[in-house]
Amino acid sequence: VIQVDTRLGYAHRGILRLMREKTPAEAAGLAARLSASTVANGLAFARAVEAATGIEPPPRAIAIRLVLLDLERVALGLHDLAETLDASGRDPARVRRTREDLLRACEAAFGHRLLMDLVVPGGIARDLSPEAARAVAAPLERLKLPGVAGFDSLRASVATLLTRPRTLPEGALSAAVPITIGEGLGQSEGGRGTHFHWVQVRDGRILQAFARDPAWLAWPRFQSAMEGRMLADLPVLAAGLSVAGVDG
């Protein structure tokens, strides 16, 4: 491969325009569908709304949000690992099995395999029971990650998941989002990088919104990584690349 040029835009859905005039709660559902990192997108958007309206979610919501974020980071990391193993001719069955067990535990604990729509502006939409908190990370107890660099953050997320859900603070799940004027920036650390959402709100509606998905950085990185490689390396280097995250 001499050079790679990507042509994007085919998956443009007009998400940011569609968010205008919606309430923060309605727009959160759209923000959560910007790319596959639904928790990270939802969280960055919720934090943007909270910054714009000057509120803080309750401690319990903050703690459960971080559990959700770690669950998504691990599930996405296992997905990308399985695809990479598959693309390089190695058996991904064990990693896929662990990921499937984790997604089923997520469904049992939160009612959704991919944890969509659980983060809402002001807090979270659903509580985590003590029993579910113990069960949700159980599939990860026997997980053995490859002992190579690049899995450090995944390892950290797994370690956190095996301890944090047991020490959740008590209290409310969400704070009311006031009807006010303001703008705010929200950030979250997803499985594929840093997500930014920015919003302007007025009279309880979204005036304007903007989002920067980590895919913005992944595509140029992919282009330069492919240069000088064999075409057969493409599936390995393209693992986890999001089109929708860039196209919006």
Add this chain to the structure above:
Amino acid sequence: MSEVELAAQLNVAAQTRLGRSLALFCAQAADCGGCTLELAALRGPLYRLRQLGLGFVATPLQADVLLVTGAVTRALAEPLHRAWEAMADPKWVIAVGACAIDGGPFRGEYPVLGGVSEVMPLDAVVPGCPPSPTAILGAMTALLAANA
């Protein structure tokens, strides 16, 4: 046994065999990645695709079933239609997820034409955002049973 009889027998055997297996191709339209993740999850060992006679192929040329995820944007209408045209008859199309069915939350927005049926004949839909691998599998086994 004559050549004609042999060929006929082979044909029956092939139809029985091929009728019991389906080659799947995933066509990603404007998909956030949720449906694609669940289609990937379907490849996991718990779903036993091979035992059910199902397998993913790399191009629509080899496929019996086109699994479309995501809303159909104006920009993707032609590439999607070409993927469908490239498939040999008989062929089937399944819309996987709310966006592929009718554009989902993006229906009516300026870049979005709507669902899969805007650009090709549709045989089955799997509702959900995203649908679970079990639901996707259900649609395919129904298709197998109806066409075996």
